Amino acid sequence: MTWDSKLIDRANQIIELYPQKRSALGPLLYLAQEKEGYIDDDSVVEISKLIGITEVQVRSVASFYTMYKQEPSGKYLISVCKSISCEINNSREVIESIKEFTGLANNETDVDNTFTFEEVECIGACGGAPAVQVNYETVEGMTPTKALELCKYLKEEVPKVIVADHLQDKFGGTKSFDWAIEDNSGTSSTAPGFQIIGTSEEN
Amino acid sequence: MTENIKFTVNGNELEAKSGELLIEACEKSGIHIPRFCWHKRLDPVGMCRMCLVEVETPRGKALVPSCTTEITEDLVVDTESAVVTKAQEGILEFLLINHPLDCPVCDKAGECPLQDQTMAYGPGESRFVEEKRHFEKPIPISEIILLDRERCILCARCTRFSDEISGDPLIEFIQRGNKTEVNTFPDEPFRSYFSGNTVQICPVGALTSTSYRFKARPWDLKKVSSTCNCCSVGCSIELNTSQNKMLRILGEDNEFTNQGWLSDKGRYNFDYLHSENRVLNILSKEEDSFSKISISDATEMIKNKIAELDNPNIKFILGSSSTNEEYFVINEIANYLNKDKFLSKDSSNIYFGDDLLFEGYFGDQYSQAKLEDLDSSETIVVWAEDIKDNLPILYLRIKKAVKNGSKLIVFGHTNTAIAGLADFYFGKDIVSNKFELIRNPNEIEDLKNNIEGKKVTVITGKSTVFQKKESLDKLINYLNEKAELKVFNSFSKGNTFGALQNIDEVKGLNEFCNEFDTNAKNIVFTIGVNPVNSSYFSQKIKENLIASDFVISLDLFVNETTELADLILPTTSLGEKEGTVTNMEMRVMKQNKILPAPGSTLSEWEYLVSILNVLGENVNYKNEIEINNYLSEQYKNQEKVPTFDNLNKPSNLFGVLNKKDININIKDLKEDNFSLLMVRRLYGDSSTQINSPSISMLGAHKFIELNSTTAKKYGINSKVGNFIQGPNSILINIEINEYLPDDLVIAPINRRGFEDIDPSLDFNITEAKNREELNVN
Ligand code: SF4
Numbered sequence: 001m002t003w004d005s006k007l008i009d010r011a012n013q014i015i016e017l018y019p020q021k022r023s024a025l026g027p028l029l030y031l032a033q034e035k036e037g038y039i040d041d042d043s044v045v046e047i048s049k050l051i052g053i054t055e056v057q058v059r060s061v062a063s064f065y066t067m068y069k070q071e072p073s074g075k076y077l078i079s080v081c082k083s084i085s086c087e088i089n090n091s092r093e094v095i096e097s098i099k100e101f102t103g104l105a106n107n108e109t110d111v112d113n114t115f116t117f118e119e120v121e122c123i124g125a126c127g128g129a130p131a132v133q134v135n136y137e138t139v140e141g142m143t144p145t146k147a148l149e150l151c152k153y154l155k156e157e158v159p160k161v162i163v164a165d166h167l168q169d170k171f172g173g174t175k176s177f178d179w180a181i182e183d184n185s186g187t188s189s190t191a192p193g194f195q196i197i198g199t200s201e202e203n
Numbered sequence: 204m205t206e207n208i209k210f211t212v213n214g215n216e217l218e219a220k221s222g223e224l225l226i227e228a229c230e231k232s233g234i235h236i237p238r239f240c241w242h243k244r245l246d247p248v249g250m251c252r253m254c255l256v257e258v259e260t261p262r263g264k265a266l267v268p269s270c271t272t273e274i275t276e277d278l279v280v281d282t283e284s285a286v287v288t289k290a291q292e293g294i295l296e297f298l299l300i301n302h303p304l305d306c307p308v309c310d311k312a313g314e315c316p317l318q319d320q321t322m323a324y325g326p327g328e329s330r331f332v333e334e335k336r337h338f339e340k341p342i343p344i345s346e347i348i349l350l351d352r353e354r355c356i357l358c359a360r361c362t363r364f365s366d367e368i369s370g371d372p373l374i375e376f377i378q379r380g381n382k383t384e385v386n387t388f389p390d391e392p393f394r395s396y397f398s399g400n401t402v403q404i405c406p407v408g409a410l411t412s413t414s415y416r417f418k419a420r421p422w423d424l425k426k427v428s429s430t431c432n433c434c435s436v437g438c439s440i441e442l443n444t445s446q447n448k449m450l451r452i453l454g455e456d457n458e459f460t461n462q463g464w465l466s467d468k469g470r471y472n473f474d475y476l477h478s479e480n481r482v483l484n485i486l487s488k489e490e491d492s493f494s495k496i497s498i499s500d501a502t503e504m505i506k507n508k509i510a511e512l513d514n515p516n517i518k519f520i521l522g523s524s525s526t527n528e529e530y531f532v533i534n535e536i537a538n539y540l541n542k543d544k545f546l547s548k549d550s551s552n553i554y555f556g557d558d559l560l561f562e563g564y565f566g567d568q569y570s571q572a573k574l575e576d577l578d579s580s581e582t583i584v585v586w587a588e589d590i591k592d593n594l595p596i597l598y599l600r601i602k603k604a605v606k607n608g609s610k611l612i613v614f615g616h617t618n619t620a621i622a623g624l625a626d627f628y629f630g631k632d633i634v635s636n637k638f639e640l641i642r643n644p645n646e647i648e649d650l651k652n653n654i655e656g657k658k659v660t661v662i663t664g665k666s667t668v669f670q671k672k673e674s675l676d677k678l679i680n681y682l683n684e685k686a687e688l689k690v691f692n693s694f695s696k697g698n699t700f701g702a703l704q705n706i707d708e709v710k711g712l713n714e715f716c717n718e719f720d721t722n723a724k725n726i727v728f729t730i731g732v733n734p735v736n737s738s739y740f741s742q743k744i745k746e747n748l749i750a751s752d753f754v755i756s757l758d759l760f761v762n763e764t765t766e767l768a769d770l771i772l773p774t775t776s777l778g779e780k781e782g783t784v785t786n787m788e789m790r791v792m793k794q795n796k797i798l799p800a801p802g803s804t805l806s807e808w809e810y811l812v813s814i815l816n817v818l819g820e821n822v823n824y825k826n827e828i829e830i831n832n833y834l835s836e837q838y839k840n841q842e843k844v845p846t847f848d849n850l851n852k853p854s855n856l857f858g859v860l861n862k863k864d865i866n867i868n869i870k871d872l873k874e875d876n877f878s879l880l881m882v883r884r885l886y887g888d889s890s891t892q893i894n895s896p897s898i899s900m901l902g903a904h905k906f907i908e909l910n911s912t913t914a915k916k917y918g919i920n921s922k923v924g925n926f927i928q929g930p931n932s933i934l935i936n937i938e939i940n941e942y943l944p945d946d947l948v949i950a951p952i953n954r955r956g957f958e959d960i961d962p963s964l965d966f967n968i969t970e971a972k973n974r975e976e977l978n979v980n
């Protein structure tokens with residue numbers, strides 16, 4: 001879908017933050033993902049016009065980084081870390097229990113578009129391994145049982161906004177370190193919640 | 204000047220400039236380091252790691268890529284150590300993991316850097332037993348380029364070329380890791396004027412040309428260096444033939460001109476040589492149909508006609524594809540035929556078939572610019588037709604200079620590609636006829652600072668045929684006074700400068716129309732030119748040719764002009780004749796012969812010499828060399844005469860700069876406010892292009908450009924419409940370009956259908972109505 005004037009306004013505000021237009025590419029791709037759940041061709045065209053680079057240059061970046069989705073995801077994108085710290089802290093079993101609950105293999109989305117499941121490389125939460133993300137909101141100190149509870153919660157309660165701190169309180173274990181300030185903002189889409197580009201939501 | 208510094212390679216002490224890349228410095232000293240991604244005309248990226256060498260560092264020996272390592276004082280390098288050899292083998296083994304090794308069916312085999320370097324540096328055996336990566340192959344990424352993604356080794360030469368050099372990055376890497384591939388965006392094909400260069404620099408057979416695919420093996424090709432005649436940059440090329448067929452044209456790296464690059468027009472415009480439409484016999488018209496006759500009958504016929512008409516006006520309209528030697532002979536015959544009639548010099552009978560010819564800035568007053576001056580200019584000023592469409596490689600040279608810091612000031616009627624690079628752009632409001640600084644309008648002071656006392660190169664011409672020379676004069680005078688000025692005249696077609704140089708006095712097509720006397724007896728020669736198509740004066744010229752008593756056309760095809768002729772003398776073309784051409788710097792370069800003249804075609808000079816002989820003037824030039832000797836006598840710099848001999852030496856690929864006074868006699872056309880601007884596009888409907896199947900479709904698209912306000916005035920909402928003038932109605936695509944001023948419509952002059960349009964007359968644009976009409980694209 002082409003972008004409406006509201007979204008274009010938001011995009012222009014983001015572009016203003018940078019000395020060069022093309023530097024806004026990363027955040028603009030998140031806008032597209034927030035809107036469509038993935039980076040669709042129409043958004044690529046819009047972005048290329050907004051920042052003056054070619055469509056294929058936009059697509060090149062969008063397809064390089066795995067956090068930009070190239071296909072529609074479910075409402076909740078569950079990413080489980082399988083890199084070394086998590087692996088030695090039992091992420092295998094966390095993965096297995098999520099797979100069992102959702103019935104999904106790596107990189108699959110279920111039929112009613114609730115879950116997309118993916119195994120990912122280190123998400124920078126090694127101190128709190130094993131770590132899981134729901135729509136890029138991180139929960140640390142996961143266990144297979146807590147992971148099941150997390151999935152059930154998502155499926156039954158269908159929370160509109162996902163907030164890391166809330167998930168951590170409910171389902172998490174040891175944290176890598178205390179982030180000190182309570183953060184109430186999360187995300188209501190599969191784009192990571194960033195206040196500065198307006199993809200985060202208050203809860 | 205950067206100081207030379209010493210460094211050691213494989214135990215030998217060498218010298219290089221500080222900051223020079225290791226791979227380049229070694230190359231200069233004869234030490235070849237294998238590479239895939241590094242290319243001397245592209246920025247280094249260090250993508251492929253094939254160029255790893257060992258250098259000594261404070262922490263011991265280390266492998267570094269020589270294409271990204273700059274030479275430092277006393278650097279110690281080993282390019283042949285056991286570690287280096289092992290690295291090279293390893294890299295090649297990795298590169299070959301996913302490479303299909305389909306060399307037997309690959310066009311590149313035999314000249315493939317991957318094949319050659321695997322032979323020279325590879326491990327010899329593969330340990331890879333797993334399944335290779337597969338892609339659909341090949342996929343067309345444009346009308347003329349195919350991509351086999353399986354073969355790609357991800358060197359990023361093609362993507363860097365399109366980004367850094369040509370500035371139209373329509374191909375990029377997609378995905379990452381093992382899945383990485385080069386590709387385009389859906390519905391955005393790799394439509395670049397320069398796309399063929401990526402085929403030439405791809406180090407494997409991933410990018411191929413439709414025109415050459417499966418045509419030949421490199422070891423079967425016959426090759427000769429020559430000079431391209433598509434525009435007046437005069438790019439150095441290599442002609443490749445097999446079994447007397449031209450199969451491919453490659454760019455040669457000539458430091459002074461094209462630096463290895465070619466426009467796709469220059470690269471792919473050759474299929475016509477073997478077109479079945481080509482005229483291969485002398486044709487004489489009897490009652491509206493042509494029949495074959497012999498050369499002796501033809502020359503007799505001309506002689507009789509001249510006698511019968513009793514002192515007729517004999518006029519010559521020339522094209523731009525003749526060699527200097529041919530122009531020299533044309534000048535001779537023109538002088539001979541008119542010796543009784545025209546005694547004074549100001550009544551030349553030779554007209555050049557280019558609408559945009561103007562008097563130019565030659566002579567002692569202005570110093571002739573060379574292409575290399577662009578690199579050292581602090582400021583470049585362009586006042587000409589769209590450079591990208593008319594002098595594509597000059598566009599690349601300007602783009603390079605701008606990238607390296609030269610300031611660019613552009614004056615133009617429309618927002619053209621070159622204006623996109625400009626620091627200061629003066630767009631012309633076609634209605635009020637005033638140039639206004641559009642970009643950075645508050646920085647006139649800054650603009651002055653970039654001109655006054657600076658090294659300035661100006662590329663000057665006309666942006667439309669109707670422009671007055673006066674305004675250009677003002678600009679040139681100002682620049683000449685304030686800056687250290689060098690001038691290019693931007694006559695863009697083929698060997699225009701060769702014509703100006705070898706013909707005593709040249710006039711324009713407008714003069715032809717003005718001077719044509721329908722009450723007199725007229726004989727007209729057209730030589731390699733089709734002014735009845737793609738010219739502002741098409742209609743008038745057509746009328747004049749029809750009114751002429753006898754028309755003789757020397758050409759390759761039956762086209763809008765030659766079909767009006769009474770006699771068609773079929774001529775030779777690129778690769779079938781030998782001679783010199785002169786480029787926009789006045790550099791004289793060699794065109795070489797590699798194909799036999801097909802059928803009973805002859806070179807233009809051969810026809811003209813036989814005509815002179817039949818008329819009783821005894822000229823006996825036996826070959827091009829003899830003509831070249833005569834014409835060289837007129838050059839100013841007699842120590843460096845561009846003879847065939849010295850231009851053929853490889854060291855003189857670059858040609859010899861040479862000059863002679865130039866005499867153009869053209870009156871300005873009246874300048875009115877036009878709302879229709881006809882511009883020349885790179886691709887069009889020239890006889891050579893429409894008879895070259897691999898690129899003919901590139902010039903087929905008919906379109907006009909206007910802004911949305913103007914579109915509204917014509918009541919147009921759809922993307923297709925009709926362009927109407929008098930009895931002509933052309934189905935067109937309508938492209939909205941908001942950069943254009945209100946009330947201006949831009950149309951291509953060299954596209955089918957527009958040949959009968961007169962920009963000075965009224966026209967109308969309507970929306971397409973029925974379904975059939977809406978189906979055009
Ligand atoms: S297509 Fe050829 S030039 Fe382009 S990245 Fe692949 S190997 Fe290099």
Ligand code: FES
Pocket residue numbers: 081082083084085086087121122123124125126129130131
């Ligand atoms: S290894 Fe899992 S977060 Fe770093």
Ligand code: FES
Pocket residue numbers: 237238239240241248249250251252253254255268269270271
């Ligand atoms: S040539 Fe140096 S890394 Fe490719």
